[in-house]
Amino acid sequence: MRKLLLLLPLLILLACTQTQTTNDEGVQDSIVLVVQDTTPLVIDTIYKIVEQMPTFNGDLTEYIMSNITYPDSAKLNNVEGDVFVSFVVAHTGEVVQEAILRSSGNQHLDEEACRVVENMPNWNPGTQNGDSVSVFFVIPIKFHLQ
Numbered sequence: 001m002r003k004l005l006l007l008l009p010l011l012i013l014l015a016c017t018q019t020q021t022t023n024d025e026g027v028q029d030s031i032v033l034v035v036q037d038t039t040p041l042v043i044d045t046i047y048k049i050v051e052q053m054p055t056f057n058g059d060l061t062e063y064i065m066s067n068i069t070y071p072d073s074a075k076l077n078n079v080e081g082d083v084f085v086s087f088v089v090a091h092t093g094e095v096v097q098e099a100i101l102r103s104s105g106n107q108h109l110d111e112e113a114c115r116v117v118e119n120m121p122n123w124n125p126g127t128q129n130g131d132s133v134s135v136f137f138v139i140p141i142k143f144h145l146q
Contacts, residue, residue: 046088046134047126054089054126054135064141067116071108074143079106083113083141091132093122101138113141 056063073079081104088097098117100110117139126135 044134046136048136050126050128052127055124074108080144081109083110085113085117086138088134089123090134091125093125095120109143
């Protein structure tokens with residue numbers, strides 16, 4: 001369920017704003033602010049729990065394991081760690097708004113975990129009251145040397 005926030009009245013007000021000032025010599029200067037972009041802003045509600053949670057097409061663990069590459073610098077320095085990556089499965093099934101929620105403490109591990117999530121294929125979107133909705137997720141990605 002998406003809410004549409006129209007900023008048209010504010011934009012019209014800004015587009016029509018004209019300020020006049022008078023300098024020391026009595027000459028009036030005009031400053032006119034014109035806003036031309038009147039595209040409405042769409043705000044999508046992001047849920048944490050819905051009636052039907054989004055599902056990954058296939059095995060998520062297998063996808064991560066087959067697409068992750070242990071960074072060479074981390075291997076050379078015997079760096080291990082867990083990265084918690086948050087993201088949203090949009091109402092279209094697309095994975096968006098990827099972010100590191102909890103860092104491993106190593107930039108290279110964090111970047112690799114985020115890269116794998118950013119490149120995920122579309123999911124089956126979640127539903128609430130029969131409508132496709134956006135749902136927030138967090139997954140741990142573990143980097144451990146053997």
